[in-house]
Amino acid sequence: MRRPRVAHLAVRYVLLAWVALVFIFPIVFMIVSSLKPDLQLLRDSASLRAFLPVGDLSLDNYRAAFDRAPIGRFILNSLFITATTMVLSLFLGSLAAFSFVFLQWRGRTIVLSLILATFIVPFETIAIPLLLIVNNLPWIGIDGFRIGWLNSYHVQIIPWIADALTIFLFVQYFKDLPRDLVEAARVDGATWFQVYRRVILPLSGPVIATAAILKFLVMYNNQFIWPIMVVQEENYRPIMVGLQYFFQLNTAWGEIMAYLTVITVPVLAFYLALQRAFIASIASTGIKG
Amino acid sequence: MAEVTLNSVWKSFGSVRVLEDLDLVVPAGSFTVLVGPSGCGKSTILRLIAGLEDGTSGEIRIGGVDVTTKEPSQRGIAMVFQSYALYPHMSVAENIGFGLTLARLPKAEIRKRVEEAARILQLENLLDRKPRHLSGGQRQRVAIGRAITRNPKVFLFDEPLSNLDAALRTQMRVELAELHAKIGATMIYVTHDQVEAMTMADRIIVLNEGRIEQVGSPMELYNRPETAFVAGFIGAPKMNLISGESASRRGCDLLGIRPEHVEVCQTGGEWEGRLRYVEHLGSDTIAYVDVAGVGPMTVRMPGEFNLNSGDLVQLNPQKAHEHLFRASRRIETEL
Numbered sequence: 001m002r003r004p005r006v007a008h009l010a011v012r013y014v015l016l017a018w019v020a021l022v023f024i025f026p027i028v029f030m031i032v033s034s035l036k037p038d039l040q041l042l043r044d045s046a047s048l049r050a051f052l053p054v055g056d057l058s059l060d061n062y063r064a065a066f067d068r069a070p071i072g073r074f075i076l077n078s079l080f081i082t083a084t085t086m087v088l089s090l091f092l093g094s095l096a097a098f099s100f101v102f103l104q105w106r107g108r109t110i111v112l113s114l115i116l117a118t119f120i121v122p123f124e125t126i127a128i129p130l131l132l133i134v135n136n137l138p139w140i141g142i143d144g145f146r147i148g149w150l151n152s153y154h155v156q157i158i159p160w161i162a163d164a165l166t167i168f169l170f171v172q173y174f175k176d177l178p179r180d181l182v183e184a185a186r187v188d189g190a191t192w193f194q195v196y197r198r199v200i201l202p203l204s205g206p207v208i209a210t211a212a213i214l215k216f217l218v219m220y221n222n223q224f225i226w227p228i229m230v231v232q233e234e235n236y237r238p239i240m241v242g243l244q245y246f247f248q249l250n251t252a253w254g255e256i257m258a259y260l261t262v263i264t265v266p267v268l269a270f271y272l273a274l275q276r277a278f279i280a281s282i283a284s285t286g287i288k289g
Numbered sequence: 290m291a292e293v294t295l296n297s298v299w300k301s302f303g304s305v306r307v308l309e310d311l312d313l314v315v316p317a318g319s320f321t322v323l324v325g326p327s328g329c330g331k332s333t334i335l336r337l338i339a340g341l342e343d344g345t346s347g348e349i350r351i352g353g354v355d356v357t358t359k360e361p362s363q364r365g366i367a368m369v370f371q372s373y374a375l376y377p378h379m380s381v382a383e384n385i386g387f388g389l390t391l392a393r394l395p396k397a398e399i400r401k402r403v404e405e406a407a408r409i410l411q412l413e414n415l416l417d418r419k420p421r422h423l424s425g426g427q428r429q430r431v432a433i434g435r436a437i438t439r440n441p442k443v444f445l446f447d448e449p450l451s452n453l454d455a456a457l458r459t460q461m462r463v464e465l466a467e468l469h470a471k472i473g474a475t476m477i478y479v480t481h482d483q484v485e486a487m488t489m490a491d492r493i494i495v496l497n498e499g500r501i502e503q504v505g506s507p508m509e510l511y512n513r514p515e516t517a518f519v520a521g522f523i524g525a526p527k528m529n530l531i532s533g534e535s536a537s538r539r540g541c542d543l544l545g546i547r548p549e550h551v552e553v554c555q556t557g558g559e560w561e562g563r564l565r566y567v568e569h570l571g572s573d574t575i576a577y578v579d580v581a582g583v584g585p586m587t588v589r590m591p592g593e594f595n596l597n598s599g600d601l602v603q604l605n606p607q608k609a610h611e612h613l614f615r616a617s618r619r620i621e622t623e624l
Binding site for chain 1: 339340341360361362366367368370371372374375376377378387388391392435439
């Protein structure tokens with residue numbers, strides 16, 4: 001009886017280790033390569049040495065990368081855009097979900113279905129119309145009134161706040177919360193906003209963490225086409241657009257790896273900070289990553 | 290203290306009609322129990338009074354004021370839920386004081402009233418705990434404490450004891466009755482358990498299929514059930530309801546006789562049957578008898594009787610305690 005169990009476990013661990021390696025090798029490759037000069041990097045990439053910190057290692061690529069592009073500025077831009085979008089998206093998404101789940105209003109099922117239907121619309125189909133719209137919208141900023149949102153932070157933030165996935169995650173979570181709590185709070189004299197703010201939100205830690213991580217990753221990693229379309233000034237560029245600086249006449253692979261290593265740090269830090277809540281939430285809601 | 294009245298209230302959920310032209314008066318200061326089987330509309334009535342559900346039509350008054358369209362918090366009510374509905378992220382003190390915090394009362398005043406409620410409910414040592422660290426009975430007390438601090442005119446209880454074990458339920462029954470005696474507010478209590486209704490209420494409203502079957506004190510319902518439904522619902526073990534020959538001999542179509550009003554005799558009984566099963570409770574002996582032509586009957590005898598399954602027994606009803614029904618309604622007998 002004992003032997004098959006051990007064999008079973010062994011197979012399982014080998015498989016898990018293999019999957020873990022598949023996920024970790026690109027990161028190892030990135031970090032190791034960022035320390036090698038281009039020639040060695042290309043030579044090593046044909047063998048296992050690509051994953052080993054051997055040969056002529058230095059931080060030269062990092063110096064060169066920082067010289068070539070304003071990396072600090074790009075990271076700050078990305079973090080600002082990502083964090084602002086994430087916070088607003090969580091706030092509005094959870095409010096919307098609250099109204100879908102706890103308030104009684106005619107047509108809410110249809111509206112929710114319509115919102116969820118936007119899942120299947122790819123960004124590419126709305127890119128051009130969206131560009132035309134934001135180009136004609138007014139804005140009052142510190143520099144006064146102007147028409148057109150191009151070359152700004154808000155053009156990279158506002159279109160991404162409303163998010164069907166965030167709303168969906170909150171709707172699913174709220175549905176599982178006991179309705180009695182909402183009714184008890186109503187009897188206690190809470191306004192709907194107080195019910196949201198003081199009863200529902202404090203109980204929503206896991207789903208907030210999940211939605212935050214997903215939104216953060218999407219905003220930080222995937223913001224590429226849209227910023228290229230709407231931002232020409234370096235001041236507002238996010239990190240992914242910054243990557244272009246390294247694909248000019250001679251592609252500097254070592255510097256690219258250094259750049260990627262640097263911009264990965266905020267993502268890892270953010271994920272590690274919310275990891276526990278994220279995993280708890282996935283385990284409890286049955287939404288598999 | 291406030292009187293609660295419902296005037297011709299209708300309530301439907303979609304196409305399902307739950308309440309039909311319901312009129313109901315709950316006297317100020319009474320402990321009124323709404324009792325009935327599942328789905329009879331009793332919880333709906335409570336939720337309508339609380340304002341958690343809107344009536345399809347009709348009027349609801351609390352203390353003479355029309356509250357039909359008012360928010361729950363403006364009705365002067367407090368509600369204790371079956372699930373307790375304690376806020377899991379708040380301590381006991383915060384749970385009890387939540388309504389007062391929302392009302393922006395001064396902190397000192399909140400603390401005073403929370404401590405007062407905690408004293409009444411013996412929760413003083415638990416004020417800093419979270420609900421998950423409390424037992425069922427303690428959670429129940431916190432839920433009641435939350436209701437007390439709001440100084441409501443009317444307390445609403447929605448099956449508050451159904452999640453407790455039998456011993457705790459008995460204890461909480463007594464505590465609730467004492468609480469009512471102490472604070473004297475109007476209390477409306479929903480349950481499907483007729484024992485809870487009999488032991489706690491000064492007034493019982495029996496509901497069936499969205500209609501009121503009978504309103505009265507526990508003993509009125511026990512001694513003079515107006516309908517066959519009430520006769521069968523109130524009292525444990527249930528009243529024997531006999532149709533056929535025995536009923537028509539008395540000029541009715543249903544004869545009701547409570548198990549404690551049937552006597553076992555050696556000879557000359559009205560019915561003869563075979564003992565199917567006997568329960569010896571010490572204080573009582575309860576016999577289940579199969580009577581030919583009548584069906585199963587229950588007999589309750591005070592004290593201990595030496596009866597065994599399979600014995601043949603004669604049964605005789607006490608004439609003074611017979612209840613006669615025609616078309617499910619009580620008819621008077623001249624005795």
